[in-house]
Amino acid sequence: MQVQPYLFFNGRCEEALKFYGEKLGAQVLFQMRFRDAPPNPQQPIRPGTEDKIMHASVKIGATELMASDGNCDDTPGSGTHTGYGLSITVDDPSQGEKTFNAICEGGNVVMPWQATFWSTGFGMVVDKFGVMWMVTNPHEGDKHAS
Incomplete structure (x- = not known):
């Protein structure tokens, strides 16, 4: 499946x-x-x-x-995306921040890119098409947690 x-x-x-x-x-x-x-x-x-x-x-x-x-x-x-989000997991914080900033163009930041207790970098944005994206770089050893 x-x-x-x-x-x-x-x-x-x-x-x-x-x-x-x-x-x-x-x-x-x-x-x-x-x-x-x-x-x-x-x-x-x-x-x-x-x-x-x-x-x-x-x-x-x-x-x-x-x-x-x-x-x-x-x-x-009719064009509203609700009830879900897409998550991108990256290998390093600089890649994550670059990815996050790229999809922010024309969108609305929900949570700015930053370190969190669960990741070395995380951010949330609703892009200009209304799709929610979460970008994360998990702590080393947590690559399968997201």
């Missing part, structure tokens, strides 16, 4: 994947746009969403996640 995060960006997936590529070294392994799907008369593609991303597989470090533009719904709260 494998559990993978699947993120929906409500029309901003391409922008998010580019941002994560620049900031985290994310690599798009596969990408399909809505226009690439076979025609389905029962579920036609909503006009204006043809070029939006229906599905993408993305690799960040050793982790693969999936992403989509989703329904591209403009109702209030």
Whole structure:
């Protein structure tokens, strides 16, 4: 069994994947746009969403996640990411701080990068797409604790 995060960006997936590529070294392994799907008369593609991303597989470090533009719904709260966070574990504090600062661009810092009782460096940020990220460099010997 494998559990993978699947993120929906409500029309901003391409922008998010580019941002994560620049900031985290994310690599798009596969990408399909809505226009690439076979025609389905029962579920036609909503006009204006043809070029939006229906599905993408993305690799960040050793982790693969999936992403989509989703329904591209403009109702209030439809693009909100709540109830979860993504955690990045790094090998050294300088890498952690650099990673944390990169994904902070345009986002909101929840907890600034700092040493804690459980790590040599930890920070939390909600990025500009509304995704909560936690970056941590655990104490030596605690690499599997996060």
